[in-house]
Amino acid sequence: MLGPPFCEELPPTQEFLADSLPLAMSTEPAPSILHVDMDAFYASVEVRDNPSLAGLPVCVGGPASGRGVISAASYEARKFGVHSALPSAEARRRCPDLVLLPPDFDKYTSVSRQVMAIFRRYTPLVEPLSLDEAFLDITGTERLFGDGEEVGHMIRADILRETGLVASVGVAPTKFLAKIASDLNKPDGFCVIRPAEIRDVLDPLPVSKIFGVGPRMTQKLNALGVQTVGDLASLQREDVSSRFGATGIWIHDLAHGIDNRRVNPKREEKSHGMERTFAADLSDQAELRQFLLSFCEEVAFTLRDKGLRGRTVTLKARFGDFRTVTRSKTLDYPTNLGPRIFAIAKELLQRVDQQPLRLLGVSVSRLEDVRRPQQQSLFNGNPSGRDQWMESNSRLIRATESLDRLRKRHGRGIVIPGSLVGRAQPSRGAEQVLEQAPEAQPDLTNSLLERLEQESEGGNKTPPSEGEYGA
Ligand code: DCP
Ligand code: MG
Numbered sequence: 001m002l003g004p005p006f007c008e009e010l011p012p013t014q015e016f017l018a019d020s021l022p023l024a025m026s027t028e029p030a031p032s033i034l035h036v037d038m039d040a041f042y043a044s045v046e047v048r049d050n051p052s053l054a055g056l057p058v059c060v061g062g063p064a065s066g067r068g069v070i071s072a073a074s075y076e077a078r079k080f081g082v083h084s085a086l087p088s089a090e091a092r093r094r095c096p097d098l099v100l101l102p103p104d105f106d107k108y109t110s111v112s113r114q115v116m117a118i119f120r121r122y123t124p125l126v127e128p129l130s131l132d133e134a135f136l137d138i139t140g141t142e143r144l145f146g147d148g149e150e151v152g153h154m155i156r157a158d159i160l161r162e163t164g165l166v167a168s169v170g171v172a173p174t175k176f177l178a179k180i181a182s183d184l185n186k187p188d189g190f191c192v193i194r195p196a197e198i199r200d201v202l203d204p205l206p207v208s209k210i211f212g213v214g215p216r217m218t219q220k221l222n223a224l225g226v227q228t229v230g231d232l233a234s235l236q237r238e239d240v241s242s243r244f245g246a247t248g249i250w251i252h253d254l255a256h257g258i259d260n261r262r263v264n265p266k267r268e269e270k271s272h273g274m275e276r277t278f279a280a281d282l283s284d285q286a287e288l289r290q291f292l293l294s295f296c297e298e299v300a301f302t303l304r305d306k307g308l309r310g311r312t313v314t315l316k317a318r319f320g321d322f323r324t325v326t327r328s329k330t331l332d333y334p335t336n337l338g339p340r341i342f343a344i345a346k347e348l349l350q351r352v353d354q355q356p357l358r359l360l361g362v363s364v365s366r367l368e369d370v371r372r373p374q375q376q377s378l379f380n381g382n383p384s385g386r387d388q389w390m391e392s393n394s395r396l397i398r399a400t401e402s403l404d405r406l407r408k409r410h411g412r413g414i415v416i417p418g419s420l421v422g423r424a425q426p427s428r429g430a431e432q433v434l435e436q437a438p439e440a441q442p443d444l445t446n447s448l449l450e451r452l453e454q455e456s457e458g459g460n461k462t463p464p465s466e467g468e469y470g471a
Pocket of ligand 1: 037038039040041042043070071072073084085130132133186187
């Protein structure tokens with residue numbers, strides 16, 4: 001049973017807000033939103049697969065000898081102050097016995113698919129936020145499976161039984177509150193926030209817990225004497241809005257538990273990219289291009305895997321002094337072919353100061369579904385233009401399909417650009433790409449890749465994408 005409407009709980013100064021509180025005023029039952037988030041995801045998968053690591057401080061991340069960073073830390077490791085995004089070298093200093101493992105993205109992706117499939121048994125309204133977390137809206141399915149609390153327990157049990165992993169679950173009337181709830185008792189957490197409890201839960205939380213309040217805004221709010229969500233809620237809405245504009249209204253609403261965002265199962269991915277920090281700043285243009293080629297292949301593969309293609313290619317470069325620049329180019333036609341993306345990325349790299357780079361990345365945006373029909377008008381009114389284009393790309397498409405079959409059978413790391421093969425040890429970083437490179441690459445892979453690289457050389461002479469691949 002839900003508690004009383006939470007407007008009854010509001011202190012008198014906030015009564016004016018009751019008008020804008022749909023949940024408070026509605027006679028409808030509060031929607032049941034679940035937020036499910038796996039505990040220490042990558043690290044837990046590794047411990048599951050090697051039970052001798054149970055109870056040890058385990059991390060997944062880049063090597064401590066270079067500039068690697070921690071991706072995931074087990075809760076045992078967190079006791080030493082080790083957490084995601086911490087440089088691995090610092091993690092090792094804080095915890096000399098740390099077990100540091102390289103990431104295995106294929107494994108995490110496959111567990112993620114399993115977990116998302118479990119969610120979809122209970123509702124079609126599943127909005128994945130990352131590999132290990134999602135919002136679910138189970139409003140209206142109560143007669144089938146029970147209320148949010150019951151479904152939350154069932155999902156946790158299914159995940160544990162079928163994957164051997166532990167998830168934390170939050171249940172609440174809104175997305176924001178459900179996410180707060182799943183985080184409250186982590187790990188192995190379960191928390192339901194009922195409307196009557198919203199103020200009690202929110203008031204003591206640090207204001208930085210509000211979605212959209214980053215470190216800079218936290219500082220500004222702290223300077224105004226606002227430390228907690230309760231402090232923010234007690235400010236006049238107009239004051240917050242005059243200082244922070246639309247963001248002010250948004251965070252003030254959240255501080256009152258107001259969040260009208262719906263769970264959106266079709267949330268469109270805006271872009272897909274890949275970037276790496278090098279172990280030592282890298283200035284050799286040929287080497288940078290080689291890394292860029294592997295990133296483009298990886299990004300393109302993921303786009304094809306997701307049934308997407310995109311038109312804008314963006315290159316990101318960070319210099320030794322942390323100055324960061326981006327360069328973009330939009331293609332006439334969308335693509336999801338590595339050599340096409342690489343042809344543009346290479347051009348963009350030439351437009352960046354030729355100083356040593358600390359980080360290099362590439363992303364593709366303006367994404368669309370591969371099934372979306374192409375406009376013939378893009379081919380300058382020439383109806384056969386598309387067919388000619390498809391014909392001239394058929395070799396590239398066939399080669400790409402062969403590579404994808406290899407990747408799907410043996411894992412993504414089986415395919416890396418020929419020019420990166422045979423380097424016994426990477427002299428410098430780009431950890432993930434090179435660490436995944438098998439000792440001996442099959443000849444077939446190399447020859448296909450060499451062909452792809454050659455193809456990409458000619459990529460700028462014709463329209464930059466066939467646009468239909470993967471349909
Ligand atoms: N991740 C990463 N780099 C980061 C943060 C996260 O690579 N800076 C990866 C590794 C995490 C996974 O994403 O395992 C999920 O991120 P979460 O923020 O959910 O963190 P965890 O699942 O590791 O821990 P928990 O959710 O228990 O806090
Ligand atoms: Mg998690």
